[in-house]
Amino acid sequence: MMISDFQKAVKQYSTLHPSVFWNSWKNEIDELICDLITAPPVIQNKNLVGDILYVYNEQFYRLNRRIGLQEFADLIGWSNRQLSAFRSKNNHFPIPVDHLAATPLWTVGQAEDFKRVLESRSIRGVRGDWTSTEKKEHWHIIQLKPMEDREEDIDENTVYKWNETGSNYYSGFRMSMSMLEVSFDDYERVFVYLMKRLSNPARLQYVLGATALKEANFQKAEEYLRESIKNFERVVPQSFEGRIDDRMEDYFYAYLYYSFILAYNGSLEEALEILHYVQSRLPEARDYIDFQDQIDLLEKSPAHFIAWFQELHFDDMPDPSAPCLPEGEEMSTPESRRMFWELAEKSNYKAIEFYYGNYERNLTSSLIQGPEERCMISIYQMGCEETSASLYTWSKGQILVLHRDNLPKRWFIVGLNNEDETKEWLDSLGITLSDELSNLDWIST
Structure with a gap:
């Protein structure tokens, strides 16, 4: 059934059972359905739709789950005889929403509302409303x-x-x-x-x-x-x-x-x-x-x-004041892939991760792992179709720098053997691991 069809059914059913209880439930369910119809498309993502409906499932459960007198009594903690006696003597009892043959049926919500009213009368001495709906203040506390658990020590x-x-x-x-x-x-x-x-x-x-x-x-x-x-x-x-x-x-x-x-x-x-x-x-x-x-x-x-x-x-929060590497020679995907593995072999399949920003800059050595088409450097997956590559020529050889748009402060350097060598290369470009914001002894990074 489409959500819109269910919405029509709710409205039609309300005319058959025009009780205050049903109308209050109907209004809330109708609002929920309207929300679902107009929700952003992402709400229909399979990873979300179950969770979002779970948020509302108590409403549907209390609305749809029908119970007889015995189940009603069990839910409020009474015997069947107690409930029957109360019902026969008291006009202020929830009206059945349906009948099965001669058996009256209520909803779980009605039973829980009834129990809450009884508790409010016995504990707080106030009158309750038999037709109240399950408000969010009741279930989200x-x-x-x-x-x-030592009251005498509380301070x-x-x-x-x-x-x-x-x-x-x-x-x-x-x-x-x-x-x-x-x-x-x-x-x-x-x-x-x-x-x-x-x-x-x-x-x-x-x-x-x-x-x-x-x-x-x-x-x-x-x-x-x-x-x-x-x-x-x-x-x-x-x-x-x-x-x-x-x-x-x-x-x-x-x-x-x-x-x-x-x-x-x-x-x-x-x-x-x-x-x-x-x-x-x-x-x-x-x-x-x-x-x-x-x-x-x-x-x-x-x-x-x-x-x-x-x-x-915010590791990757846009930071316009962070330094940038000078432009290298851009490479096509086949060229960068060939050069990547050639230089990786030269550096014993090691890449240097260079993180730079205003407050912190550091170098970390990481092993290159995985298949040729898509490998892992540290925790980052580096697929060539998602990665830009630039080639630099230095006195000690060629260097390939990989960069992903969604990691704006991280560069992955392939072709250098260790962090000291990488620091030397960066120094030659005028990029240091310290800057004006990280030169005070009392700063802890």
């Missing part, structure tokens, strides 16, 4: 819980873990999206679509902000990171006394990334204030994250902090 140094009941609804989707090469616009549209189902989208807003930053879209990055922090502070307000488990990376890195944007825009005091604040949220015994070096770096030289961030957090 974020709570902070002490790492140690400002107590470490809390992030307990999120709905994270499994989007973690697979988030990972699948990171593997796709899509424009930020499509990336944004898909994530906005997903965030509609979350009561607090802080973590996804962080992902969007980080992705925008990698694309050098500073306006969007600032927008989403600011909103992410705002929503994180709904859970961890600045008045909160306690520390957060440093495995909750999204929380901490949202502040770090936002501090970079502030520093980049010249708001240094605010950037430092944010970094000091989030550092105070880290446990005293830190296993994974510590921002003290970054605080020191920002205090001593904002330019170094900005360069450090670009190099370490």
Whole structure:
């Protein structure tokens, strides 16, 4: 059945069962279907569609799964006799959505709503609504819980873990999206679509902000990171006394990334204030994250902090101030392939990976592995049809430099035997491994 056909069926069915419960469900399902119809094409990617539907599957399950009186009683923890007695004496009971012969049928959603109303009356003393739908605030809940279950020891140094009941609804989707090469616009549209189902989208807003930053879209990055922090502070307000488990990376890195944007825009005091604040949220015994070096770096030289961030957090972020090799002799694919293996044999199948940028420059030796048509240098696959090659002539012989557009700060040098020889060749071109931003003793790279 096409989605549009299912949409028509939902509308037709609603006229047969015009209950308040059904109408509320129908409206939500109808909205979901409209979203699916108008979603970006990337949503239909086989790696995504299962995850995105999983986010909504509770809605379909609660809508479609029919249960009888016994199952209804089991779901709310009553006996069949208790439920039958309650139903016979109480008019405020969910209306069956269907009948099988003479047997009334309800949905799972109705039973769960009924149970929640009973609990709210017994615990909070408030009246509930038999026809309420499964709201996102009910299934996507974020709570902070002490790492140690000792209430008498709780103080400002107590470490809390992030307990999120709905994270499994989007973690697979988030990972699948990171593997796709899509424009930020499509990336944004898909994530906005997903965030509609979350009561607090802080973590996804962080992902969007980080992705925008990698694309050098500073306006969007600032927008989403600011909103992410705002929503994180709904859970961890600045008045909160306690520390957060440093495995909750999204929380901490949202502040770090936002501090970079502030520093980049010249708001240094605010950037430092944010970094000091989030550092105070880290446990005293830190296993994974510590921002003290970054605080020191920002205090001593904002330019170094900005360069450090670009190099370490966005390996391939566009960097117009990074140096470029002079133009060599461009080669065709057959020529470069022949020369590549000829020089690889000469250098014992070793390539030198040259990474350069504002903050960090280094040389690393890597073995060339794999078939002739497509080999591996370090972790990078170098297919000739995806790789540009330039030939250089030096006093010690010919050198082939490989470069991929999606790795703008990495060059792979073939034909030289070791890193010292490579450094000597680079020096002859006027390119050194140190620059004006990496000549201070206190910088740690």
